[in-house]
Amino acid sequence: MIRIPPSALATFAAEALAAVGARRADAELTAEVLAAADLAGVDSHGVARLRRYVEGLRDGTIDGAAQLETVRDHGGVAVLDAHNGLGQPALCFAVDLAVGRARSHGVACVLVRRSNHIGIAGWYTERAARSGMFALVTTNATPQVAPVGAAHPMFGTDPLSYAVPTTGEPICFDAATSIVPRGKLERLHRERRPMLPGWVLGPDGQTSTDIPSVVAGLKSRAGYALLPLGGRGEEYGGHKGSGLALLAELLCGPLAGASWSAHTYGEDGADLGQFVLCMDIAAVGAAAVVVEQVDRLADELRGARAAQPGVPVRLPGDRRRRSAEERAANGIPLLPQVVEDLAKVAALTGVEPLVEPQDEHA
Numbered sequence: 001m002i003r004i005p006p007s008a009l010a011t012f013a014a015e016a017l018a019a020v021g022a023r024r025a026d027a028e029l030t031a032e033v034l035a036a037a038d039l040a041g042v043d044s045h046g047v048a049r050l051r052r053y054v055e056g057l058r059d060g061t062i063d064g065a066a067q068l069e070t071v072r073d074h075g076g077v078a079v080l081d082a083h084n085g086l087g088q089p090a091l092c093f094a095v096d097l098a099v100g101r102a103r104s105h106g107v108a109c110v111l112v113r114r115s116n117h118i119g120i121a122g123w124y125t126e127r128a129a130r131s132g133m134f135a136l137v138t139t140n141a142t143p144q145v146a147p148v149g150a151a152h153p154m155f156g157t158d159p160l161s162y163a164v165p166t167t168g169e170p171i172c173f174d175a176a177t178s179i180v181p182r183g184k185l186e187r188l189h190r191e192r193r194p195m196l197p198g199w200v201l202g203p204d205g206q207t208s209t210d211i212p213s214v215v216a217g218l219k220s221r222a223g224y225a226l227l228p229l230g231g232r233g234e235e236y237g238g239h240k241g242s243g244l245a246l247l248a249e250l251l252c253g254p255l256a257g258a259s260w261s262a263h264t265y266g267e268d269g270a271d272l273g274q275f276v277l278c279m280d281i282a283a284v285g286a287a288a289v290v291v292e293q294v295d296r297l298a299d300e301l302r303g304a305r306a307a308q309p310g311v312p313v314r315l316p317g318d319r320r321r322r323s324a325e326e327r328a329a330n331g332i333p334l335l336p337q338v339v340e341d342l343a344k345v346a347a348l349t350g351v352e353p354l355v356e357p358q359d360e361h362a
Contacts, residue, residue, distance in 0.1 A: 033088045228240075
């Protein structure tokens, strides 16, 4: 394992994306989102995904020169067509547009069609929350999740993220609607750690814990399926996870004019959809008073008696911020398989390979 400063990681990613046809501004924004994921400890959505983007841009399955187009515009509602471009710039534009419209209308929603993978959804809701908004973002994805009662994948992992302003950093929830995202399984596989039972159905309809077969089977669509939040059946609430995933599919598929997960990739490239909702907290009351109440609620929750001694109650985003503080100071750790992938990226793009800085005090 090596450690790389966040700025160096972002610069490497931006140079690699620009080298294979992404516009400079889009490359830098995409790299910022990837590095932010690694900084926050969400390694499954960081530079471990860079090679996929680079190969997609190089092979033409992602259009690095695509121009975002507004196809519907109705006051507080807008629909954008990303024309198979990078997902991060498209969704960032959508969030900023929703923030501006919410300032005028109190609330606004912007939907995106024909987009690609967006990285961590929480990056976008936090961006809006820092502008005084309550924000909700969701996206669909390739089918990997079996709804309750189904034996094969029909939903994506379809994350939901929301964020609200506080006097400090926003409270930000960001999680897949599956019991576990595929990226976590890939990370466990890289780290040679086991997965838990009850996360995945195998081709035989039984749960599987054979992580190499699961990861390979999900990628090749060989009959493996992640389970929704709650797990298999209704006894532990799997129907609730299915309902949340269906919400994401509706918002990001039919309502956005995009495809739902079973049809998101075709001969014309990607057709992922995204949904952004922003509400200006100043529209529902004095902003300072609303934030004060949010702070009080957060303080009460963090101050609750812990169920496990020595393990304090945590709010969404707390763990990511602790990771960011540590990694900003000590560098972002990259596993050997990720280092190998980034070396291949350097070879594909002609960008200078990443090298771990030498400790000048060693």
